[in-house]
Amino acid sequence: MDKHEELKSLFDTLSDEQKAPLLYGAGAWHFHGIGRKVRPIELHDGPLGLRKVSEDVGTMGLGESLPATCFPAPCLLACSWDLELEKRIGTMMGLEARDQKTQVILAPGVNIKRNPLCGRNFEYFSEDPYLSGKMGGAFISGVQSVGVGTSLKHFACNNQETERMISDSIVDERTLQEIYLKPFGLAIKDGDPWTVMSSYNKINGVYASDNDYLLKDVLRGQFGFQGLVMSDWGGTNDYIDSHNHGLDVEMPCPWNRREQILRALEKGQLKHEEFDSCARHVIELSEKVNSPQKEMPFSYGLSHKAAVEAVAESAVLLKNDGILPLTDLSQYCLIGALAKTPRYQGNGSSGVNPLGLVSFLDFVNVNRDSGEEIKYAPGYSLEEKKDGLLLEAVDLASKSRGVLLFLGLPSSKESEGYDRFNMDLPEEQITLVNELAKVNSNIVVVLSCGSPVELPFLSKIRGLFLIYLGGEGASEGLFRLLTGKQSPSGHLAETWPLHYYDVPNRDFYPGKNRQALYKDGLFVGYRYYESCEKEVAFPFGFGLSYCSFKFGLVSLSSLNVKDSSPFVASLSVENVSDVAGKCVVQLYIHPIGSHLVRPLRELKAFKKISLKPHEKQEVEFDLDRSIFSHYDTKSHAFAVEPLTYRIEIGESSLDIRSSQAIEVSSSYNVDSQRATLPDYYFVSGRGMDVPQKEFETLLGHPVHVISNPKVRPYGMNSTLGDIDGTLIGKIAKKLIVKSLTKNARSEAERNMTLEGSLSSPFRAGTMAGVKENYLAAVVDLANRKPFQAIYHLLFGGKI
Numbered sequence: 001m002d003k004h005e006e007l008k009s010l011f012d013t014l015s016d017e018q019k020a021p022l023l024y025g026a027g028a029w030h031f032h033g034i035g036r037k038v039r040p041i042e043l044h045d046g047p048l049g050l051r052k053v054s055e056d057v058g059t060m061g062l063g064e065s066l067p068a069t070c071f072p073a074p075c076l077l078a079c080s081w082d083l084e085l086e087k088r089i090g091t092m093m094g095l096e097a098r099d100q101k102t103q104v105i106l107a108p109g110v111n112i113k114r115n116p117l118c119g120r121n122f123e124y125f126s127e128d129p130y131l132s133g134k135m136g137g138a139f140i141s142g143v144q145s146v147g148v149g150t151s152l153k154h155f156a157c158n159n160q161e162t163e164r165m166i167s168d169s170i171v172d173e174r175t176l177q178e179i180y181l182k183p184f185g186l187a188i189k190d191g192d193p194w195t196v197m198s199s200y201n202k203i204n205g206v207y208a209s210d211n212d213y214l215l216k217d218v219l220r221g222q223f224g225f226q227g228l229v230m231s232d233w234g235g236t237n238d239y240i241d242s243h244n245h246g247l248d249v250e251m252p253c254p255w256n257r258r259e260q261i262l263r264a265l266e267k268g269q270l271k272h273e274e275f276d277s278c279a280r281h282v283i284e285l286s287e288k289v290n291s292p293q294k295e296m297p298f299s300y301g302l303s304h305k306a307a308v309e310a311v312a313e314s315a316v317l318l319k320n321d322g323i324l325p326l327t328d329l330s331q332y333c334l335i336g337a338l339a340k341t342p343r344y345q346g347n348g349s350s351g352v353n354p355l356g357l358v359s360f361l362d363f364v365n366v367n368r369d370s371g372e373e374i375k376y377a378p379g380y381s382l383e384e385k386k387d388g389l390l391l392e393a394v395d396l397a398s399k400s401r402g403v404l405l406f407l408g409l410p411s412s413k414e415s416e417g418y419d420r421f422n423m424d425l426p427e428e429q430i431t432l433v434n435e436l437a438k439v440n441s442n443i444v445v446v447l448s449c450g451s452p453v454e455l456p457f458l459s460k461i462r463g464l465f466l467i468y469l470g471g472e473g474a475s476e477g478l479f480r481l482l483t484g485k486q487s488p489s490g491h492l493a494e495t496w497p498l499h500y501y502d503v504p505n506r507d508f509y510p511g512k513n514r515q516a517l518y519k520d521g522l523f524v525g526y527r528y529y530e531s532c533e534k535e536v537a538f539p540f541g542f543g544l545s546y547c548s549f550k551f552g553l554v555s556l557s558s559l560n561v562k563d564s565s566p567f568v569a570s571l572s573v574e575n576v577s578d579v580a581g582k583c584v585v586q587l588y589i590h591p592i593g594s595h596l597v598r599p600l601r602e603l604k605a606f607k608k609i610s611l612k613p614h615e616k617q618e619v620e621f622d623l624d625r626s627i628f629s630h631y632d633t634k635s636h637a638f639a640v641e642p643l644t645y646r647i648e649i650g651e652s653s654l655d656i657r658s659s660q661a662i663e664v665s666s667s668y669n670v671d672s673q674r675a676t677l678p679d680y681y682f683v684s685g686r687g688m689d690v691p692q693k694e695f696e697t698l699l700g701h702p703v704h705v706i707s708n709p710k711v712r713p714y715g716m717n718s719t720l721g722d723i724d725g726t727l728i729g730k731i732a733k734k735l736i737v738k739s740l741t742k743n744a745r746s747e748a749e750r751n752m753t754l755e756g757s758l759s760s761p762f763r764a765g766t767m768a769g770v771k772e773n774y775l776a777a778v779v780d781l782a783n784r785k786p787f788q789a790i791y792h793l794l795f796g797g798k799i
C-alpha cells in the first residue's frame with residue numbers, strides 16, 4: 001500500500017467523534033492526536049529562533065521559554081539577499097526544534113512592510129514581494145529539510161498592529177495579488193510549507209479565518225497549497241463556520257469543543273466534507289512530522305556560528321567616508337547603553353531566550369589583543385533619564401581618537417501588538433550625537449532597531465552600520481565587519497525615507513474606525529519613491545562595501561519575447577579593489593510607456609556573488625515572460641502587456657548600472673484608466689491620499705465607510721475598548737489594567753497586552769481561558785440586557 005492508500009484506509013476507520021478534536025488545538029502549543037492512530041503535534045514560535053513555552057504560562061504564552069539560539073530578526077536576514085544562508089538558518093532552527101521535540105515552527109512571516117511604523121516589521125523581510133517570498137521560501141526549505149514543519153504567516157494583509165484583530169484591510173484586487181499575496185505564492189512555490197497561518201484581520205470585509213477567496217480560491221486554487229491552515233492565536237472569527245471556509249484548525253483552544261462540533265455537523269451547520277478535509281489535513285501533517293528522519297544531531301556550536309555569520313553577511317554599511325574599517329579600534333571609546341545592554345530582538349511572540357548573547361562591550365574586552373579594556377560610557381539611559389550621562393560621555397569622547405557610538409530604539413518602542421507613533425530615535429540620543437560631534441569628528445554609529453528611523457545627525461558622523469536586531473551573534477558579526485576581517489555585503493530590504501512625512505500612506509495609516517484603506521495601491525516602498533523621484537535617506541537595495549564593483553553591459557539572449565521560452569540576461573561584475581567581498585546584483589524591470597498603472601521599476605531577480613580581489617565573474621539570470629506580467633482584474637489572472645521594457649541591473653533600486661531594452665509581444669489588450677485614476681498614473685511626491693472616489697474606482701466598488709464602530713448593539717466582535725463607556729466596561733478595564741500592572745515582565749509586554757486586551761474582540765477572550773458564556777454575558781450587560789446575561793451565565797452558549 002502506498003502512503004496515500006494507507007492514509008485513506010486509516011481515515012476510513014475513524015469516526016466523527018474521533019476526528020472532531022483534530023479541528024481545534026489541544027491548549028496553546030499542540031494539536032490533538034487520536035490514540036495510537038494519529039500522533040499529536042507540538043508547535044512553537046519562530047521566526048528568530050525557537051520559543052518553546054510550557055502550557056502552564058497560558059494560551060498566549062509570553063512567559064519564559066527554554067533557552068535556544070537567537071538568530072538575527074528577519075528584517076536583518078533579508079539584507080543578506082542570500083537564499084543559501086537563509087536556508088541554512090532554517091536548517092539550524094529545524095534541528096534545534098527537533099532537539100526540543102517541536103514538530104512545527106510558527107514561521108516565517110512574509111507580510112509586506114507597508115509602513116515603517118508597523119510594530120512588527122522586524123519579524124518581516126521586506127517591502128518587496130519578490131524578496132520577501134524568496135527569503136520565506138528558502139527558510140521553509142531549510143526547516144523542512146530536517147523533517148520539521150513550518151507555518152507561513154500571517155495570511156494576509158496583516159500590515160499593522162493597531163487593532164490587528166478587528167481591522168479591515170480594504171485593498172484592490174490587483175494590489176492584493178501583486179503586492180500582498182505574491183510573497184505567499186512564491187514561498188509556497190519554493191518552500192512548500194506544511195502549514196499556513198491565517199491572519200487576524202479582515203480582508204475586504206471578511207475575516208481571514210473564514211475568507212473563501214483567500215483560503216480556497218487563492219491558497220488552494222491559485223497557489224496549489226496542499227497543507228494545513230491554522231488560525232492565528234485567537235484569530236478564529238467563528239470556530240464552527242470558519243471550517244466551512246477553509247480553516248482547518250482553531251488555535252489555541254483551552255476548551256473541549258467536541259460536542260459543539262458534532263452538534264454543528266448534525267445540524268448541517270458544518271459541512272461534512274469540509275469537516276473531513278480539516279481532519280485529513282491534520283492527519284497528513286501528523287504523518288509528515290512523525291516520519292523517520294536522518295540522524296542529524298543538533299549542535300549549538302554550529303547554530304551559534306550560523307547566527308554570527310548571518311550578521312556578518314547582513315549588516316548594512318550605510319555610510320563610510322573612509323573611516324572604516326577601523327584599524328585602530330583600541331584608540332576608540334565606546335559610547336551608548338546599547339553597547340552594554342544590546343537590543344537584539346523584538347517583543348512579542350517571537351521573543352527567544354538566547355543561549356549565547358554577548359554585549360559588544362564584553363565581546364571587545366574579551367577579544368582584545370592586549371592592553372587595557374576599551375573605555376566606555378553609557379551616554380544615555382534605556383529606561384528613565386539619568387543626570388550626568390551626557391557630560392561623562394562628552395568628556396570621554398573629547399579624550400579619544402574616535403567614538404564608536406551605539407544608538408537605537410529602546411525595547412519598549414517596537415513590539416508585536418502595537419505600532420510606533422513616529423520614526424524618531426529618543427531625543428536623548430540625538431542630543432548625545434550632536435554634543436559628541438562638537439568634541440570629536442571621528443564618530444562611527446552602530447544602529448539597532450527593527451525598522452527605519454530618521455537620522456537627522458547623518459552629516460555629523462563619518463560611518464554608520466545598521467545591524468537592525470541582530471540576535472545573539474550580533475556583537476561578533478559586527479566586530480568582523482568593523483575591523484575589516486570581512487567586507488560588509490548587506491543591502492537594505494526596505495527603503496529608509498528621509499522623514500516620516502515622506503511615507504506614501506502617512507495620512508491614512510493605520511486607518512480609521514477599523515478600516516485600513518490601502519489607497520497607496522501598488523505604490524509601496526521603492527515602488528513609490530522611485531516613481532515620483534522622491535529623495536530618500538537610503539534606497540531599497542542599498543549597501544556599501546569595502547570593495548567597489550564594476551558592472552559590464554547587460555546582454556540578453558533574445559531582444560524579443562514572443563512566447564513562454566526562457567531567455568537569459570547576463571553581465572560581468574568585477575571587483576576592482578584589493579579586498580575580497582560580495583556583491584548583490586539586482587535585476588529590475590522598467591516598463592516604457594505602459595498603458596497601465598505601473599511603478600517605475602520592480603525587482604524580479606537577484607544574485608549574491610563572492611569575488612576575490614580583482615576577480616571578474618559572469619552573472620547570468622534565467623528569466624521568462626512572467627517577469628513582465630501584471631494582474632489583470634478582468635480575467636482574474638496574470639497577463640503580459642505588449643511593450644518595450646528595460647531590463648535594468650544595479651546595486652540598488654536607484655543605482656542602475658546597466659540596462660537593455662527588450663520587446664515583449666502579447667495579444668493582451670489594455671484598457672487605459674488614465675482618465676479615472678490620474679493619481680495612480682502620475683504619482684506625485686505628495687503621498688497617496690487619493691480622493692475617495694478615485695480609490696473606489698481602483699477598488700471597483702464603493703467603500704462602506706464606518707463612522708463609529710463603538711455603538712450599540714455590541715457583539716462578540718466588539719472590544720473592551722468599545723464598551724469602556726459602560727459600567728461593565730469600566731469594571732472589566734480596571735481589573736485588566738490592575739492585573740497587567742502586577743504581572744507584566746516589561747513595559748513592552750504591558751503595552752502589548754493592554755493594547756491587545758482593549759482592541760481584541762470578545763470572542764478572543766476564550767484564549768485567556770474565559771468561557772464564551774461569560775464573554776457573552778459581558779456583551780449582554782453592555783447592551784443593557786441583564787436578563788439575557790443571566791440566561792447566558794446559567795445556560796451557556798455564545799451570542
Ligand code: BGC
Nearest residue numbers: 045060106153154232233349
Ligand atoms: C502571533 C503569531 C504567533 C502566535 C503564537 C500570535 O499572537 O500573531 O505570529 O505565532 O501568536 O505565539
